[in-house]
Amino acid sequence: MPAREAGEVFGPRMTLFADVLSVGLATAVASLPLLTAPAALSTACAVLRGAREDQPATAGRYFALLRRRLRTGDLAGGALAVAGVLLLAADLALARAGLPGAPVFAVVAAAIGACATVVGLRACARRESLTDWRTAVREAARDSVRDVGGSGLVLLAVVTAALCAWMLVPLAFLAPGSLALAVTAVDVRRGG
Template sequence: MNTGEAVNAPAPAARRERGELFGPRFELFADVLSLGLATAVACLPLVTVPAALSTACALLRRRRLHEEPCTAGRYAAALRARAWRGDLAAGGVLLALAALFVADAVLAAAGLPGAGLFGLFLAVVGAVAAVAGLRACAAPTSAHGWRSALRTGAVRAAGDLPGSALVLLALATAVVCAWAMPPLLFLVPGPLAVALTAVELRVDGTRHGAARR
């Protein structure tokens, strides 16, 4: 056999075990759907949104690094194990800021003098705050304390602009999907958590690669 042909020959496809119906990609897809539904249910009280999204990101991180499955049972167990005092405080602050943002948006839409410039400023501030908050939810430290997680999210939002753009794009996609098809609202938290986790793992991988050099 020619050596060049051996080098250029395509790698054999991964073989499934006997009795295995679906491959690992379908298993990931099923995990994301299950995780998205569980996260959406956990977010229903609204004050639990930071804890719910942070738990989803933590499970996806463990799946990527340690190949642990992301089942609804594991999600519920991880959610119960959190220190809820800080999580509820973070959720309360989030609701207060969201109410303030909505009130300012209503004032900007009322046609007051300078409403256009104020609306643009409000959109920029809202986008920056959303990216920093989402990156804080994806930070591993969010399970232990939100102050350090928020600092990490703010630093990464400012220091990793491509990643922040990806986070903003993922959020916009989730909002558009939920707006166009409201039933998808119960599924979009899963893909959103996947996007957040992928962005953070990308940053961690880059730092580890630079450290090895």
């Protein structure tokens, strides 16, 4: 086991944990305008992927990369994601209103929402999302079908992040980091 460097408190094993926390907090701050959420998560995945290549996974590197890449396509992707979430929420609210066939409709709407979430998150983890969202989404949809186990892992990561944020609200600001780490790990596992 490598020795600690001078001034290092926890040792090398805690480095990734600290990186995930700092990148998660930076992602939460960058996602506050909502339209920037896909670009923010995609940037977090890129920063955490870079840690495998010995690049620093710091909040400073995160914001530098985010500043260089925010463009119209990123904001359009964010608008599409926000519209999808609002549509799903409206559909589920209508299902709760007691319309005929509401239970079946609610299950179908939830399944569509889960599939869209998996594809969207897997698209954020792909390298292509930094430059071309269409290619990233297309390849993520293929990966979601081909790698059902990875898609299940992404859903489990979403559920875990949501439960952590629900149980302890301050964790909501750290959840994006663990979610970015999870979807990046699934993409790396797939060989992306």
